[in-house]
Amino acid sequence: VSEPTWMRREITEQAATVAATVAHGLGQRDDLRALCRSRRHVLFVARGSSDNAAVYGRYLLEAYAGWQAALAAPSVATHYHAEIDLSDTVVVSVSQSGETEEIVATQAWARAHGAAIIAVTNGATSPLAIQADLVLLTLAGREHAVPATKTYTAQLAAMGVLASALASGGSLEADLGRVPDEIDRLIAASAGVEEAVDVLAAAAEIVVTGRGLVYGTALEVALKLEETCLRPVRGLSYADLRHGPIAIIDADVTAVLVCPPSGPLLAPMTELAADLRGRGATTLAVGGDADMAAACDYLLPGPDLPESVAPLGLIVPAQLVVESLARRLGLDPDAPRGLSKVTATDPEG
């Protein structure tokens, strides 16, 4: 038996890293509330997997905590040098390393324009952390594999902490406490993983879709599949898929439907699965309920968690599939071709 990859080991560390990040973050709730008290908007600054975590943060803040939230367009800061008053805004910068130049520069722009700054990072002494008003550390330890796994779920945990601090009431704190055991249970069971690897290995075209709180998870599944397995994979929102691309769905397409376990978007996702299957696509559900499983050809079971925190568990079986699929394809999941741990969007500025 060969050594497990770093990616595999780091996937299995996630129950611990999520628990640590949640416990640490919840201890900062009063500071978070004080920093945000006089402000009304949250603006996330992120790229890549961190951006997918921010998409979750955006939906969670809007749907759960009642705060307007949006994702920044960094070029507005770094290239257009826009003059925008951010005195009513909390900027949340998300970067594993805390060293991505574009994110650091956008955060500095936001601070200069009046924003309060929260950094979500694994780099305690990084420029992003040092230049923030408050740091939500992701306590993931060093991540050796290039594809983010434990740092990504730790970022999701930080989003949960932030929403829990900004929401008035609700069960988010208790729900976050249920996540680590679910992560361990999903890894131990690894239900549907090998079958999903078979399906994706044989796929000609892959489309990944999701909506609402799990939309960011769908984008992360697409990014991970593409960057680790080097296959073209499209991540599309439910709405973007319906507004055009659905016309070209046929038997060549394998559609991965990332679903919450419950909530108002499960029924529309189940209808979408039936629609895609009717067009000839091979359908793989990630998560969902019994109706969703019945509507799809294949199932990768998800966590038994409330929709609000489901993304922290839902990504885990997909990570297992990606790691295994990469090896099946003769690739090294720890070091995908052409990627490095800190990405420069603009190497030449």
Add this chain to the structure above:
Amino acid sequence: VSEPTWMRREITEQAATVAATVAHGLGQRDDLRALCRSRRHVLFVARGSSDNAAVYGRYLLEAYAGWQAALAAPSVATHYHAEIDLSDTVVVSVSQSGETEEIVATQAWARAHGAAIIAVTNGATSPLAIQADLVLLTLAGREHAVPATKTYTAQLAAMGVLASALASGGSLEADLGRVPDEIDRLIAASAGVEEAVDVLAAAAEIVVTGRGLVYGTALEVALKLEETCLRPVRGLSYADLRHGPIAIIDADVTAVLVCPPSGPLLAPMTELAADLRGRGATTLAVGGDADMAAACDYLLPGPDLPESVAPLGLIVPAQLVVESLARRLGLDPDAPRGLSKVTATDPEG
């Protein structure tokens, strides 16, 4: 000689419809300013081509007018029924028909939560228009072809009017006045159109990318190519491409680089073109300057306009390519398979 398609005719009407929409909208500038006076944020609500117009609106407002702007996630309203205070926000709903149920419902939610409402629509008596505080009409007349052309550029014109009203100073009004002649010049010249059709007809995989003020144009080019020509086409931001998918760019890929004629993002786009070409991709520049043309294999020349209003001209040669490519492929550009003029994201609610 066969009759021109509706799509072709509507492409040629765009100089007139942009001119009419700008003239009409500029007459409402005082009302726009009064409506927005006590507010600080703009939130766009849109789907499909209208969403691509809103992406332009977002960058224009942020980079040019100094207003924070974002795109709404309609499910936050329609499915999560979130309780968010929008009393500091102007919601701009964008819909050609003004009848798309999801957009109408999201606008109603925004109004109930305190937002001021601007509707950008071609439907003067539509629910979206009737329920708005102010209507920026797109004076495009009836659009017969299913793929939006003249209604899309009229929406861009409305974005220009809005930014011109909210900006303090600047040359946007004068710049908008230069657009109609540039549209007519681009159509008359049709430079590079037939060659671009040849390139795209032979393409195995197509990726369209752009950044900043022309990012929405790149998304619209991708959507138009896909919905009208029924080919899978990926629209990716410059940053999203660099953060993963770039690793799988090879000689099978035709990369369409949508570029501003000038401005801070032209140099990074030119470097990206050289990078993609170095990986073996066939590169087609839409717009850009002489350096960009030199960095790419093929060129579809764009407008001679300032970056701020370039998207109103830049889409036109791409529309000509799409219309011609659809016919080349034996398809009807006026009635693409599986699409209708009003899209229901959630037919069953």
